[in-house]
Amino acid sequence: MAKELSGEVYYPSEEVINYARIKDWEELNEFAKKNPLKFWSNEAEELHWFKKWDKVLDDSNKPFYKWFTGARTNIVYNCLDVHLKTHRRNKLALIWEGENGDWRTMSYHALHRETCKFANVLRSMGVQKGDRVTIYMGRIPEIVIAMLATARIGAIHSVVYGGFSVESLAERIEDSQSKVLIVADGAYQRGKIVQLKKIADEALERCGTVEHVLVVKRTGQEINMESGRDMWYHELMNLPIANNTCTLEEMDSEDPLFILYTSGTTGKPKAILHTHGGYMVGIYTSLKYVFDIHEEDRYWCAADPGWITGHSYIVYGPLLNGATSFLYEGAPNFPYPNRWWQMIEKYGINILYTAPTAIRGLMRFGEAWVKRHNLSSLRLLGSVGEPINPEAWRWYYKVVGNEKCPIMDTWWQTETGMFMITPMPCVPLKPGSGTRPFPGIEMDVVDEQGNPVGPNEEGYLVIKTPWPAMIRTVYNDPDRYVNQYWSRYPGMYLTGDSAKKDEDGYFWIIGRVDDVIKVSGYRLGTAEIESALVSHPAVAEAAAIGLPHEVKGNAIYAYVILRNGYEKSNALIDELKQHVSHEVGPIAKPEHIEFVDSLPKTRSGKIMRRVLKAKALGQDPGNISTLDE
Ligand code: PRX
Secondary structure, eight states: OOOOOSSSOBOOOHHHHHHOSOSOHHHHHHHHHHOHHHHHHHHHTTSOOSBOOSEEEEOTTTTSOEEEETOEEOHHIIIIIHHHTSGGGGSEEEEEEOTTSOEEEEEHHHHHHHHHHHHHHHHHTTOOTTOEEEEEOOSSHHHHHHHHHHHHTTOEEEEOOTTOOHHHHHHHHHHHTOSEEEEESOEEETTEEEOHHHHHHHHHHTOOOOOEEEEEOSSOOOOOOOTTTEEEHHHHTTSTTSOSOOOOOOEETTSEEEEEEEOOSSSSOEEEEEESHHHHHHHHHHHHHHSOOOTTOEEEEOSOTTSHHHIIIIIIHHHHTTOEEEEEOSOTTSSSTTHHHHHHHHHTOOEEEEOHHHHHHHHTTOTHHHHTSOOTTOOEEEEESSOOOHHHHHHIIIIITTTOSOEEEEBOOTTTOSOOBOOOTTSOBOTTOOBSBOTTOOEEEEOTTSOBOOTTOOEEEEEOSOOTTOOOEETTOHHHHIIIIISSSTTOEEEEEEEEEOTTSOEEEEEESSSEEEETTEEEEHHHHHHHHHTSTTEEEEEEEEEEETTTEEEEEEEEEEOTTOOOOHHHHHHHHHHHHHHTOGGGOOSEEEEOSOOOBBTTSOBOHHHHHHHHTTOOOOOOTTBOO
16 A cells, blocks of 8 residues: 555545556556566557567667667557457447547557558559658547548658647748648537638648649538549549558667647747657557556547647557547537537546646536536546646546546647656545656656755756656757757757646646746747748737636737837737737737837847736746846
8 A cells, every 4th residue: 555645635446446547656657667668668668560679778869769679560560460360350440529529439459451552542642761741630530540541651740739830830840851741621619610621722822832732622612623633532542552551760879750830939940850769669558557547448538639648648649559549520518518528428438638728618607517417438638738736636537537547647748759757546645736757757856956856846847867758859859859959958858837846746847947838738939939920011029928728728918019110909909919820829819918118028039928927917026137128
């Protein structure tokens, strides 16, 4: 039995422990701590390799770590092909519900077939190993098929979240030099159609690498199809070339699987690169232990495939574990605030993994909406993306989980690829803490000099050991990889978060310490919002900050200096908000815009967002000695 812990603690019930795969976290952790490489290679042994590795970890060229070197595999083989030879062949891999009530299911056999067909289509377009393919769609089964098909033939997918808009898409296509874009005509969101193809057309006017645009028909409205460039997915899938079998590209363990753009401290979003071998081992293992996937489970990760959560834990992780995954297209409260609870009951979902912002949003509608449904199928709950405030945690635990479902609060990042700080079902929980690092991973909270701080003291969150699903580099920018993550403290990976560790060794995340803003769990850079603002003719300069928001966690506040000749007006504020939404995406739309005559800057001209934030919150701005008068 675990020792007595301090604070508000929720111990797992006997029933939970009896059912859990791991009943003694300490034991697993002890083993992994003593033999990290053995721990990871034991896990890797459970997967299929065309050729086994020579070395588990190659750290001869730090921080460019390599995992399972010399091994040959393909993550898609482990996601699909291996299951076809087992009882899982006819098991559901995917259950999908559209916002408008459409639904589809796909067995492992069917998902394999569709993936092979589409992989053949991509090959026929000339897509080869190492080529980049951009995918821009809503939450529909074809996004999963497109990702798997791309990876099957050894190409690199770059999924751009369907909530991003023209400039964000253009920038990502351009940076990745994609030859092919896979897009949907539209997506249903809150009863309306998001015009994805129209946004893509506009983006393609700003970048020049794409030769083929493959269009999935989802919403069916009239769209522009440019002859010679644009082709319908359903037509291509009916051609003889779209064969049911498709030879799979055997990949080196370290060959790239995907790039995924994410916001950083400065400048443009950067492409985080993940590989076939280590990433596969990391997410297979973490999902297996944390959400404790059992054969009969129906698992729902309510994120979007366009973010890392979707890559790791909607697409690859569940398929590697042979699970049945549920995918829902639309908004949680459409047409009524019981939509999610209705679907959990309808499909008998056992595991729900979502973000605090969604919980807070649904909490506002009151518990009656939840209580009208039988949610007794639920066994485990999960949270990700931002710190979960204890009130939301308790509501989730009591109202949704009926006090019997442990909450897995998982801390991780696009860069980490997999859960890093997380409980398992057998671990005692404290609301608001992700508990401790996953076995085999060492993390700490350190001061400016890199020395560990005392219990409950705030500091920088760092990772002290390499892990298999770790970022390999920033695509096309290895210097940025080194500078951003490994230069501050030699040998330690800098997460960009601040945190505390309590007397029980439990980690408490405070938030980002850089210029990243988490809005509704989405990661945005102040630079993206600011450059969208200054691309408007009326704006001379802009600064964006995040301020606390009840549902979104943080909301964007922007300060704008107008160019000469432009008048301050409410109409202009609305226009600027619309402009950001059009350029970056609706998620980046500022909550509030204020016109100012100057911005606080350092003598070297850097905007001091900290000062703006303190002023907006009515707080002391702290040390302002570097402020230029
Ligand atoms: O600040 C942390 C926050 O999300 C950041 C990573 O964002 P992204 O790369 O978009 O990945 C999000 C999904 C994995 C982190 O630096 N974050 C993520 N999970 C948590 C969290 N903050 C607190 N608690 C979490 N569980």
